[in-house]
Amino acid sequence: MTTLKGKGVYGAIALGRISVFTRREASVKRTHIEDIEAEKARLTKAKEKATEQLRAIYEKALKEVGEANAQIFEIHQMMIEDEDYNESIESIIETQSVNAEYAVAVTADNFSEMFASMDDAYMQARSADVKDISNRIISCLSDEGGSDAVSDEKVIICADDLAPSETVQLDKDKVLAFVTAFGSSNSHTAILARNMNIPAVIGVGTELLNTVKSGVFAAVDGYTGEIFIDPDEETVARLEKKRKEDEEKKHLLQELKGKENVTLDGRKINIYANIGSVDNIGAVLANDAGGIGLFRSEFLYLESSDYPTEEQQFAAYKRVLESMAGKKVIIRTLDIGADKQVDYFGLEKEENPALGYRAIRICLTRPEIFRTQLRALYRASAYGNLGIMFPMITSVSEVEKILEMCSEVKEQLKSEGVEVSDKVELGIMIETPAAAIISDKLAPMVNFFSVGTNDLTQYTLACDRQNANIEQFVDTHHEAILRLIEMSAENAHKHGTWIGICGELAADTSLTETFLRMGIDELSVSPTFVLKVRDAVRKCDLSK
Amino acid sequence: MVSKVVTVVNAEGMHMRPAGMIAKAAKEHTDSEIVMKANGKEIKAKAVMQIMAAGIKKGTDVELIVSGGDEQAVLDEFVKMFEDGFGE
Numbered sequence A: 001m002t003t004l005k006g007k008g009v010y011g012a013i014a015l016g017r018i019s020v021f022t023r024r025e026a027s028v029k030r031t032h033i034e035d036i037e038a039e040k041a042r043l044t045k046a047k048e049k050a051t052e053q054l055r056a057i058y059e060k061a062l063k064e065v066g067e068a069n070a071q072i073f074e075i076h077q078m079m080i081e082d083e084d085y086n087e088s089i090e091s092i093i094e095t096q097s098v099n100a101e102y103a104v105a106v107t108a109d110n111f112s113e114m115f116a117s118m119d120d121a122y123m124q125a126r127s128a129d130v131k132d133i134s135n136r137i138i139s140c141l142s143d144e145g146g147s148d149a150v151s152d153e154k155v156i157i158c159a160d161d162l163a164p165s166e167t168v169q170l171d172k173d174k175v176l177a178f179v180t181a182f183g184s185s186n187s188h189t190a191i192l193a194r195n196m197n198i199p200a201v202i203g204v205g206t207e208l209l210n211t212v213k214s215g216v217f218a219a220v221d222g223y224t225g226e227i228f229i230d231p232d233e234e235t236v237a238r239l240e241k242k243r244k245e246d247e248e249k250k251h252l253l254q255e256l257k258g259k260e261n262v263t264l265d266g267r268k269i270n271i272y273a274n275i276g277s278v279d280n281i282g283a284v285l286a287n288d289a290g291g292i293g294l295f296r297s298e299f300l301y302l303e304s305s306d307y308p309t310e311e312q313q314f315a316a317y318k319r320v321l322e323s324m325a326g327k328k329v330i331i332r333t334l335d336i337g338a339d340k341q342v343d344y345f346g347l348e349k350e351e352n353p354a355l356g357y358r359a360i361r362i363c364l365t366r367p368e369i370f371r372t373q374l375r376a377l378y379r380a381s382a383y384g385n386l387g388i389m390f391p392m393i394t395s396v397s398e399v400e401k402i403l404e405m406c407s408e409v410k411e412q413l414k415s416e417g418v419e420v421s422d423k424v425e426l427g428i429m430i431e432t433p434a435a436a437i438i439s440d441k442l443a444p445m446v447n448f449f450s451v452g453t454n455d456l457t458q459y460t461l462a463c464d465r466q467n468a469n470i471e472q473f474v475d476t477h478h479e480a481i482l483r484l485i486e487m488s489a490e491n492a493h494k495h496g497t498w499i500g501i502c503g504e505l506a507a508d509t510s511l512t513e514t515f516l517r518m519g520i521d522e523l524s525v526s527p528t529f530v531l532k533v534r535d536a537v538r539k540c541d542l543s544k
Numbered sequence B: 001m002v003s004k005v006v007t008v009v010n011a012e013g014m015h016m017r018p019a020g021m022i023a024k025a026a027k028e029h030t031d032s033e034i035v036m037k038a039n040g041k042e043i044k045a046k047a048v049m050q051i052m053a054a055g056i057k058k059g060t061d062v063e064l065i066v067s068g069g070d071e072q073a074v075l076d077e078f079v080k081m082f083e084d085g086f087g088e
Helices: A036-065 A067-081 A083-096 A100-116 A121-125 A127-142 A164-169 A188-196 A207-211 A233-254 A278-286 A298-302 A310-323 A360-365 A367-383 A396-415 A433-437 A439-445 A453-461 A468-473 A479-494 A512-518 A527-539 B016-028 B048-053 B071-083
Strands: A002-005 A007-010 A013-020 A155-159 A175-180 A200-202 A217-221 A226-229 A270-275 A291-296 A328-332 A385-390 A425-430 A448-451 A498-501 A522-525 B002-007 B033-038 B041-044 B061-067
Touching: A002 A207, A007 A188, A013 A175, A013 A233, A036 A067, A036 A083, A036 A100, A036 A127, A067 A083, A067 A127, A067 B016, A067 B048, A083 A100, A083 B048, A100 A121, A100 A127, A100 B048, A121 A127, A175 A188, A175 A217, A188 A200, A188 A527, A217 A233, A233 A527, A270 A278, A270 A328, A270 A527, A278 A310, A278 A527, A291 A522, A298 A310, A310 A328, A310 A367, A310 A385, A328 A425, A360 A367, A360 A396, A367 A385, A367 A396, A385 A396, A385 A448, A396 A425, A396 A439, A425 A433, A425 A479, A433 A439, A433 A453, A433 A479, A439 A448, A439 A479, A448 A479, A453 A479, A479 A498, A479 A512, A512 A527, A522 A527, B002 B071, B016 B048, B016 B071, B041 B048, B061 B071
Parallel strands: A013 A155, A155 A175, A175 A200, A270 A291, A270 A522, A291 A328, A328 A385, A385 A425, A425 A448, A448 A498, A498 A522
Antiparallel strands: A002 A226, A007 A200, A013 A217, A217 A226, B002 B061, B033 B041, B033 B061
């Protein structure tokens, strides 16, 4: 048994086999081979396996995201069969007597170069598809023996760190726990783990990937941050017991379902849920959230290979609103940039992306993108109780511009005879110190505020969310942050504007009473935290 | 051999989805050789990457040439795909 320790970011226990997450862009070595025919046979086998994987992904996508979005994986299968592509690979193997991995990698470079040099942004982005299928073939070539990647067993994912785009692609039904060598408690892996209700341990250090191997049995304790690799019987028994107790405790919380979010002295508050995709609605309803306080619309953009159309967006928003059947649904407009990148936006690499071209800044300078989203949102508004929220606000003039565009879009739709709700609430995120400081001026302009504590913390304390080295300096309870929230709450209420908190801090039950005393009207948390926060609210007595 | 000139009507031109549809259809007709001529290039209809790489935009004339198999029926099928804007 080997024990490693990192930082637990979600308290839960998992026991199962490890699957090491390998990035498909592994470096490829050029090796000389003797048997050209054998190498070509290896290639054929790998291609068959890659095609089989793509067929499975296509089937899965077909069910989850519909035919239009699944089609890409069918085209990827065709690309693998492409004559020119294959001729190139085989001729490199034959003429240079090299390994198939190398031949695929060189061919991938040539073909993706060809697309990248085209004068059409859409076609330029296709070079990523060539790289994607090539990497898939290369990974099929390299793990000819092991087949744990296609197993149906749930696994503990071990990785150096996971990018948002990588987590999107993970099959979430097959993840027991996340363990990463790097990453901070604000990283996407951590957020995802909380959303999924599974243990996560981060910052284990470089020895993680030197120690773990796919297929090895392990136990993860998300409370203590410990990982037991190949644990002895005693450890297995101890953790299995802890896991059962844990489940019982969570079961007790379930009994709070259907109960009100009310303090002992009668103060009521709304507890909503944060979600990042239509798939999470089940979790929102299962955990009895009163609404959706933050629906991140980025998934529509992150999962797509081109700008999602008004129709696609409308369909997604309508589905959420209808599923929530009249309960409040607050959809945040596009928050791309910084740590969430999308190829087809063609954003330049920035020195300092958190302070860069992101979120509302993109929307205000590329109004065509913003207008498409606003049109889709307003069209969907007729199907439920919609709130629209704008991220990364720093000034009054930004809000003026946004409100102007909103009313333009609304009027335009009405003139087209489209049904639009007149009850759409508009709100802004308070996630920059600037917005909190001028909240007295912003409050009369909107219906609600929602405090994004993750970014507010990062900007107030000058601490990069993604930098694990400065974790010790990130004091999420810092007085400066709490004062900014309190100030925003006071200013909001002066103007009849309501205020919620949708950042990670909203789920921190050691602050629930503090927030209630500030007069916060709504807390929006991961679906799995709704009942825990309800429990905390019901134990508060503000009269004391 | 039969041929016909068609014009690309899709706003996005011959991007990934139409290219995929053409290549898929071309592969189903194993008896026919289907070639497209556009922008001075000759493109094999079953080579999805060639079609994409040709960068055929909206309004471009494409000559469809079918040889072998049930030529006219295959040609008609492809002409219809172009005219329908590949279902977009």
